[in-house]
Amino acid sequence: MRAMPKLENPVPVEVIGAGYYLPERILTNADLERMVETSDDWIVERTGIHERRIADETMSTSDMAVLAARKALEHAQLAAEDVDMIICATVTPDMMFPSTACLVQRGIEARNAFAFDISAACTGFIYALATAYTYLASGYVGNALIIGAEKLSAITDYKDRNTCVLFGDGAGAVVLKRTGRAGHGIRDFILESDGRNAHWLQVPAGGSRMPASTKSIGERLHYISMEGREVFKFAVTAMKRTTVRIAERNNLKAEEITWLIPHQANKRIIDAAAQALGLDQSHIHYNIHKYGNMSAASTAVGLAEVVLHYNLKEGDYLLLVAFGAGMTWGSLLIRW
Ligand code: COA
Numbered sequence: 001m002r003a004m005p006k007l008e009n010p011v012p013v014e015v016i017g018a019g020y021y022l023p024e025r026i027l028t029n030a031d032l033e034r035m036v037e038t039s040d041d042w043i044v045e046r047t048g049i050h051e052r053r054i055a056d057e058t059m060s061t062s063d064m065a066v067l068a069a070r071k072a073l074e075h076a077q078l079a080a081e082d083v084d085m086i087i088c089a090t091v092t093p094d095m096m097f098p099s100t101a102c103l104v105q106r107g108i109e110a111r112n113a114f115a116f117d118i119s120a121a122c123t124g125f126i127y128a129l130a131t132a133y134t135y136l137a138s139g140y141v142g143n144a145l146i147i148g149a150e151k152l153s154a155i156t157d158y159k160d161r162n163t164c165v166l167f168g169d170g171a172g173a174v175v176l177k178r179t180g181r182a183g184h185g186i187r188d189f190i191l192e193s194d195g196r197n198a199h200w201l202q203v204p205a206g207g208s209r210m211p212a213s214t215k216s217i218g219e220r221l222h223y224i225s226m227e228g229r230e231v232f233k234f235a236v237t238a239m240k241r242t243t244v245r246i247a248e249r250n251n252l253k254a255e256e257i258t259w260l261i262p263h264q265a266n267k268r269i270i271d272a273a274a275q276a277l278g279l280d281q282s283h284i285h286y287n288i289h290k291y292g293n294m295s296a297a298s299t300a301v302g303l304a305e306v307v308l309h310y311n312l313k314e315g316d317y318l319l320l321v322a323f324g325a326g327m328t329w330g331s332l333l334i335r336w
Contacts, residue, residue, distance in 0.1 A: 001192060001194070003190045003192060003242075003245060004190065004191070006188050006249050006250070007186075007187065007188050007189070010133075010137070010185070010186060010187050010188065011136070011137045011178060011185075012178065012179045012180065012181045012182055012183070012184050012185045013132075013133050013136045013137060013176055013177070013178050013179075013185045013186045014176065014177055014178075014179045014181065014184055014185035014186075015174045015175070015176060015185070015303070015307060015334065016076045016078070016143075016175050016176070016177045016179075017072045017073060017074070017075035017076020017077070017078065017174065017175035018071075018072050018075055018172070018173070018174045018175075018303065018304035018307035018308055019067075019068045019069065019070065019071025019072035019073075019074070019075055019172070019173050019174075019304055019308075020068050020071065020170065020171060020172040020173070020300070020301045020304040020305065020308075021064050021065075021067035021068040021071070021170065021171045021172075022053045022169075022170045022171075022291065022301070023053045023054060023055040023056065023059065023064070023169050023170070024053070025053065025054045025055070025056060026051050026052070026053060026054075027051060027052050027053070027054045027168070028050070028051045029043045029044065029049070029050060029051065029165070032164065032165055035158055035159075035164070036158070036159065036160070036161035036164060036165075037161055038161045038165055043165045046266075046268075047165065047166060047266050047267060047268075047288070047292075048266065048267025048268070048270075048286070048288050048289055049165065049166065049267075049288055049289060049292045049293075050289045050290065051289075051290055051292075052167065052168025052169075052290075052291055052292030052294075053168050053169055053170055053290075053291055054153045054168065054169055055151050055153060055169040059151070060094045060151060061090055061092050061093060061094055061100055061149045061150060061151045061154075061171070062088075062093075062094045062100045062103035062104055062107060062149070063107075064149050064151065064169065064170065064171035065088055065090075065100060065103075065104045065107075065147045065149035065171045065173070066103075066104050066107035066108055067171065068147060068149065068171035068172055068173040068300075068304070069086075069104055069107075069108050069145055069147055069173045070108060071173070072145065072173035072174055072175050072304070073108070073145065073175060075175075075308070076175035076177075078143065078175055080108045080109050080110040080111075081109065081110065081111055081112055082112070082143070083108075083110040083112070083113040083143060083144075083145050083175075084112070084113055084114075084141035084142055084143050084144060085113055085114055085115070085132065085135060085141045085143075085144040085145070086101045086104055086105055086110060086113050086114075086115035086116075086144070086145045086146075086147070087101060087115070087116060087117070087118055087128040087131060087132055087144065087145075087146050087147070088100045088101035088104055088115070088116075088117050088118070088128070088147045088148075088149060089117070089118045089119075089120065089124025089125045089127065089128040089146075089147065089148045089149075089296035089300070090117060090119075090124065090147075090148070090149050090150055090295075090296055091119060091121050091124070091150065091152075091155075091203075091295055091296065091325070092149075092150045092151045092152060092154055092155060092295075093117060096207075099115060099116050099117040100117055100149065101115035101116050101117050101147070102115045102116075104145075104147065110145070113145070118131060120193070120296075120324065120326060120328045121201070121295060121296070121324030121325035121326055121328055122263050122265065122293070122295045122296060122298065122299075122322050122323060122324025122325070122328075123191075123193075123263070123296075123322040123323060123324045123326070123328040123329055123330050124148060124295070124296035124324070124328075125146070125148035125172070125296045125297070125298075125299045125300040125303075125320075125322070126189065126191070126299060126320055126321075126322050126330045126331065126332045127191055127328070127330065128146045128147075128148070128296075129146055129174075129176070129186065129189070129320070129332055130186075130189040130191055130330070130332060132144040132146050132176050133176070133186045133189070136176060136177075136178045137178070139178075142177065142178060143175060143176060143177045143178075144175070144176045144177075145173060145174075145175055146173065146174050146175075146176060146300075147171060147172070147173040147300065148171065148172050148173075148294075148295075148296035148297045148298070148299060148300025148301070149170075149171035149172075149173075149296070149297050149300070150169060150170065150171070150294050150295045150296055150297045151169045152167035152168060152169055152224075152293070152294065152295055153167065153168070153169050155203050155222065155223055155224050156223060156224055157220055157223035157224065159220075160220075160223070162226065162228055163223075163224050163225075163226055163228075165292075166265070166292055166293050167224070167292055167293050167294070167295075168291045168292035168293065168294050169294065169297075170291055170294045170297045170301050171297050171300065171301070172297055172299075172300025172301035172302070172303065172304040172305075173300065173304065174300070174303060174304060174307070183335065184314075184335050184336065185334060185335065186332065186333070186334055187250060187333045187334065187335050188246060188249070188250055188332070188333045189246075189330065189331065189332040189333070190242050190245060190246050190330050190331050190332075191328075191330040192238075192242065192328070192329050192330055193326045193327060193328040193329070194326070194327050195326065195327075197230070197234065197327050198325070198326060198327070199227075200226065200227045200230050200231050200234070200325075200327065201224070201225075201226050201227070201231055201324070201325035201327070202224075202225055202325060203221075203222060203223065203224055203225070204216075204221040204222075204225055205217075205219075205221035205222050206221075206222050231327075232266065232268075232269065234323070234327060235265060235266070235269045235323045235329075236268075236269055236272045236273075238323045238327070238329040239262070239263075239269055239270075239272065239273035239321055239322075239323055239329065240272060240273050240276035242321055242323075242329055242330060242331040243260070243273045243274075243276060243277050243319070243321045243331060244276050244277055245331070246319065246321075246331040246332075246333055247277055247319070250333055252317060252333075254277045254278040254279045254280075255280075256317055257277070257279060257283060257317045257318075257319050258283065258312070258316035258317050258318060258336075259283060259284075259285050259306050259310065259316070259317075259318050259319070260273075260274055260277075260279055260283055260284045260285065260319050260321065261285045261299055261302040261303050261306055261318055261319065261320045261321075262274075262284065262285075262299070262302075262320075262321045262322065263293075263298050263299055263321065263322035263323060263324065264286065264287055264288035264291065264292070264293055264294070264298040264302070265288075265293045265298075265323070265324075266288075266293075267286070267288055267289075269323075270284060270286070270288070271284075273321060285302050285305065285306050285310075287301060287302055287305060295324065296324075298322070299320050299322050302320075303318070303320060306318060312336045313336065314336060315335065315336065316335070316336040317333065317334070317335055317336070318333070318334040318335075318336065319331060319332075319333055319334075320332045320333075320334070
């Protein structure tokens with residue numbers, strides 16, 4: 001597939017604040033051994049996951065997003081009323097409508113912003129950052145609050161061992177701003193999708209095709225259904241290709257990438273992408289072992305963790321890569 005061309009003379013759109021929230025409750029592999037026929041060894045060996053966080057019944061996706069957003073705004077020293085735009089990437093919105101981004105707007109009292117959601121599954125946070133870049137680069141807005149938030153436990157079937165070991169809950173947020181520092185910030189992105197295999201990863205019921213009914217509930221069709229092996233094969237190819245392509249077209253060698261911040265679906269998929277680039281493991285940011293796959297929140301929390309805890313230096317390169325349902329995939333390059 002062809003990718004869209006590289007950004008020409010990108011304007012400086014920079015991350016000026018970051019925050020994340022993870023629920024306190026931990027669901028371990030040992031807990032899952034008591035729920036389905038699985039084992040800690042199998043889960044660790046096949047996925048790299050040891051535990052994941054689970055939000056309690058009263059906490060929704062927007063509640064987690066609000067907590068992450070408040071931290072990002074505080075870090076950016078930006079008042080909520082000065083936020084211009086809010087984008088929330090999620091596949092687990094609080095409701096079909098209104099958007100989760102509007103609920104976040106209410107929660108943080110960002111009364112001067114406009115807000116909308118993006119649905120690109122696990123690639124959603126990269127799609128949201130790229131979308132925000134275009135609004136900021138055009139001058140339509142001066143700043144943007146970008147969130148990846150998921151309560152995947154709400155759509156996970158804890159009777160299905162093929163999927164229930166994989167997913168967790170959480171939220172990450174960053175504040176983007178157009179600055180005057182030429183050569184810094186978002187430098188390039190690649191967004192791709194292929195709807196032909198949309199059925200590989202889906203929640204079949206609850207939308208307009210199959211509204212909720214006693215039958216759909218009885219058949220457990222409101223949970224994630226996944227053709228794991230197909231997704232795995234696709235993911236390895238897509239992640240390798242987008243990672244290598246964005247590095248090459250920006251003339252970056254593996255050793256020039258400070259942090260690879262990949263979607264955390266499976267450690268084997270992450271390692272395959274890094275290997276294709278020739279990147280040393282010490283430059284990969286992993287959080288899969290402690291949080292599992294949080295869909296759009298995986299890269300959002302990952303970026304926030306790197307920004308907050310890794311003592312970044314001017315000129316460091318951060319490379320985000322992800323794939324997800326749709327199928328969607330993509331990458332985004334930031335120069336600190
Ligand atoms: N515990 C123990 N055994 C399990 C299991 C579990 N939790 N889940 C599946 N198995 C079994 C399968 O039933 C299968 O048994 P069989 O050979 O008797 O049919 C066996 O383990 C191997 O299954 P397979 O699908 O080949 O395993 P795998 O090595 O491909 O790993 C996944 C399974 C799901 C971890 C892997 O395919 C994957 O990561 N896929 C991508 C998923 C993904 O990224 N989803 C989100 C996209 S954003």
